[in-house]
Amino acid sequence: MPCLNHNIGEFNSHRGAIIMFRCPFCGAMARTRTSRRLSDHTIRQYHQCQNLECSESFTTLNAFERRVSSRDAPATLPPAAGD
Numbered sequence: 001m002p003c004l005n006h007n008i009g010e011f012n013s014h015r016g017a018i019i020m021f022r023c024p025f026c027g028a029m030a031r032t033r034t035s036r037r038l039s040d041h042t043i044r045q046y047h048q049c050q051n052l053e054c055s056e057s058f059t060t061l062n063a064f065e066r067r068v069s070s071r072d073a074p075a076t077l078p079p080a081a082g083d
């Protein structure tokens, strides 16, 4: 049986966890050039398209959206104290 690890290598992202944004104008990958903090929970990122025939620059917003997990989620709610 051939080693399957070679086939999934290109999908393995642990070496470079950077997700590149795609150019909204031509669809090519865009390089993140810099970023600017707008607030405690919002960052504006500046990107440049890697397609030399496009080379558009654009910005994206990276903002807090929602909490994914809760550390103190109550397993069961106690009955209402009706005393």
Ligand SMILES: [Zn+2]
Pocket (backbone or CB within 6 Å): 023, 024, 025, 026, 027, 028, 049, 050, 051, 054, 055, 056
């Ligand atoms: Zn482009």
